[in-house]
Each structure stands twice: as C-alpha cells, then as structure tokens.
Amino acid sequence: MTRSSGHEPTDGPPGPDAKRRVIVNPNSGAGDHLPTVHRLADHWGYSVAETAAAGDAIDLAREAAADGVDVLAACGGDGTVHEVLCGLVDADALGGVRFGVVPVGTANIFADDIGVRGIEHGFELLEDGEVRRIDLGLADGVPFVKSCIAGLTADTSAATTSDLKARFGPLAFVITGVQQAREFDALDIEVDAVTEGETRTWSGEALCVLVGNARRFAKQFGQANVEDGLFDVTLIERMPAGEAVAEAIVQQLLRRDTEHVTQLRAERLAIESRSSAIDFSLDGEIYTRNRLDLRVRSEALSVCVGTDYEPDPTMQAEKDSFGRYL
Numbered sequence: 001m002t003r004s005s006g007h008e009p010t011d012g013p014p015g016p017d018a019k020r021r022v023i024v025n026p027n028s029g030a031g032d033h034l035p036t037v038h039r040l041a042d043h044w045g046y047s048v049a050e051t052a053a054a055g056d057a058i059d060l061a062r063e064a065a066a067d068g069v070d071v072l073a074a075c076g077g078d079g080t081v082h083e084v085l086c087g088l089v090d091a092d093a094l095g096g097v098r099f100g101v102v103p104v105g106t107a108n109i110f111a112d113d114i115g116v117r118g119i120e121h122g123f124e125l126l127e128d129g130e131v132r133r134i135d136l137g138l139a140d141g142v143p144f145v146k147s148c149i150a151g152l153t154a155d156t157s158a159a160t161t162s163d164l165k166a167r168f169g170p171l172a173f174v175i176t177g178v179q180q181a182r183e184f185d186a187l188d189i190e191v192d193a194v195t196e197g198e199t200r201t202w203s204g205e206a207l208c209v210l211v212g213n214a215r216r217f218a219k220q221f222g223q224a225n226v227e228d229g230l231f232d233v234t235l236i237e238r239m240p241a242g243e244a245v246a247e248a249i250v251q252q253l254l255r256r257d258t259e260h261v262t263q264l265r266a267e268r269l270a271i272e273s274r275s276s277a278i279d280f281s282l283d284g285e286i287y288t289r290n291r292l293d294l295r296v297r298s299e300a301l302s303v304c305v306g307t308d309y310e311p312d313p314t315m316q317a318e319k320d321s322f323g324r325y326l
C-alpha cells in the first residue's frame with residue numbers, strides 16, 4: 001500500500017528517504033489536501049502511504065515499523081492519529097519512531113494540544129521541532145493520547161450548543177449529556193484507581209467517567225499534564241438533571257469538588273460494569289467492553305511538538321478552544 005509520490009523534489013533534502021514516511025487519509029477533513037501533502041513530502045524527502053479505507057492506517061503503521069521507518073507522521077484527523085498509534089503499539093515500535101502529526105482532519109484536537117498549526121507547520125516540526133516524550137494511555141492494550149470516556153456518546157457532543165460550549169467549556173457536553181440522559185443511561189460500575197501504589201474503589205451509578213491523558217475535564221479544563229505518568233479522572237454520579245447542571249456550573253465557576261463529582265489522579269484504573277457492556281470512547285473511537293483496564297505508559301511516545309506546546313499548561317488552558325472532547 002506504500003506509495004512514493006514519484007515527483008522530483010525541488011529543493012531541500014533529496015529523495016524520498018526510506019526511513020521517513022507520512023501515512024495520509026485522503027478523505028480527512030475537506031479531502032482536498034493530497035496535492036499539498038505530496039508536494040511537501042517531496043520537498044522534505046518523505047515517502048507517502050495513502051489509506052484506501054478505514055483501518056488501513058493501522059496496517060500501514062505496522063508496515064512502516066517493519067520497514068525500519070524512524071520518522072513517521074499521521075496526516076489526517078484524530079481518527080488517523082489513533083490508527084497509526086494502534087499500528088505502532090501492535091508492532092511494539094514506539095521506542096524506535098519519532099512521531100508527528102500533519103493535521104488535515106475535521107477535528108485535530110491532539111495536533112492543537114501539541115502546538116501543530118497546519119500542514120506546512122506539521123512538516124516543519126518533523127524536521128526541526130522539539131521532540132518530547134509524552135505519556136500514552138493503554139486501555140486493554142489499545143492506545144489513546146487524549147482521553148477515554150464512558151457514559152456520554154458522540155451524539156452528546158454534537159448536540160451541545162455553541163452557547164453552552166462558550167459558557168462552560170468541556171463541561172458543556174456533560175451538561176448536555178445530563179439533560180439528555182434517561183434513568184437507564186446511568187452506568188452501574190465499579191472503578192478501582194491506583195495512585196502511588198494505593199487502590200481507591202468507587203462504586204455506584206455514574207453518569208460518566210472521564211479519563212484524561214492529554215485532556216483535562218474539570219477545574220482547569222483544556223489540556224492536562226501529558227508528561228506526568230498520571231491520568232486525570234473525573235467521575236460524575238447520576239443525579240437529577242437540574243441538580244447536575246447546577247453542580248457542573250458550581251464545579252466550573254468555583255473550581256472545587258462538589259458532592260456528586262469525584263476527581264482523582266491515577267496511574268492505573270479499572271472500570272467494570274456491574275450490568276451490561278459499556279461503550280468506551282478512546283480518542284473518539286468506540287470500544288464496547290464489560291471491563292476496561294487502563295494504564296499509563298509513561299513518556300512512551302516521542303513526538304514532534306510546536307513552540308506553543310506546554311507539558312502542563314494550567315494557566316493557558318482556560319483560553320483553550322471549547323467543546324471538541326469526545
């Protein structure tokens with residue numbers, strides 16, 4: 001499936017280099033980026049591997065690892081980033097690859113988090129950007145960089161109004177979820193969280209569980225510290241809709257824990273359903289499980305970042321763009 005573009009480079013490094021590759025989803029976003037991607041790949045000396053269908057980027061990443069590629073970019077949206085990381089983890093190749101993102105998707109949340117602003121910028125950073133080692137979440141072995149969410153569906157995100165997003169940031173979709181929730185939507189779960197070797201257990205009916213690696217969902221929302229070896233976990237209990245909205249607002253405005261919201265940081269986490277299987281969103285991809293075991297692989301991913309990247313942007317976080325959190 002790997003294809004070199006076949007064009008002669010103009011200036012810059014000669015050749016496509018066998019060790020540098022871009023995996024591109026031609027259909028991401030507006031679907032008009034392919035000519036630009038080929039031109040820049042030629043310019044910087046990258047081979048280009050195009051996907052033809054969903055799931056291909058996983059195989060292409062495995063193939064890149066087998067070919068000994070040491071600089072690999074995911075060119076697409078967050079779905080393509082997810083697939084490329086799945087392939088690299090499958091091939092046990094994270095250690096040998098410098099990873100980068102060339103954002104051309106509808107949602108490019110991870111690219112935003114690491115300070116990559118567009119196609120040209122993505123290629124420039126692959127060349128001379130700072131390389132940081134960031135944490136990777138693994139959920140039953142499936143990687144995620146941003147978040148693992150149980151209990152709120154992508155529909156909730158779509159239904160969240162821009163007014164709510166502007167007023168409440170990430171909690172906007174929680175509020176929408178609460179408003180849409182029916183009694184049987186609650187998750188009957190047990191959560192075991194390990195922090196510094198100690199296990200805390202929470203059990204009961206939850207509206208949602210939000211596990212952030214690069215995402216923070218409450219207090220200082222936006223990006224979480226992605227180099228600390230810990231997940232930021234927010235657990236919201238099921239409660240009557242009106243009260244829940246009030247809680248969320250209090251949480252947001254006063255920045256303190258409230259009765260129905262539990263927040264913790266954990267290096268390991270198990271979420272188990274005490275009834276039917278649950279839909280978990282791993283960076284936006286849905287996995288249905290009765291139980292999910294999550295752990296952080298600390299500083300496992302070498303990634304090219306922009307100058308806007310902050311490992312722990314607590315202050316900057318409040319200026320973050322809102323609402324694209326599933």
Ligand SMILES: Nc1ncnc2c1ncn2[C@@H]1O[C@H](COP(=O)(O)OP(=O)(O)OP(=O)(O)O)[C@@H](O)[C@H]1O
Nearest residue numbers: 028029051052053054076077078079080105106107
């Ligand atoms: N050639 C292809 N044709 C159709 N689907 C593809 C192709 N390549 C990848 N995909 C699928 O498209 C999904 C979305 O891709 P991606 O994240 O790159 O773009 P996007 O425009 O941001 O997408 P989204 O609609 O999810 O926001 C991927 O998860 C992948 O499974």
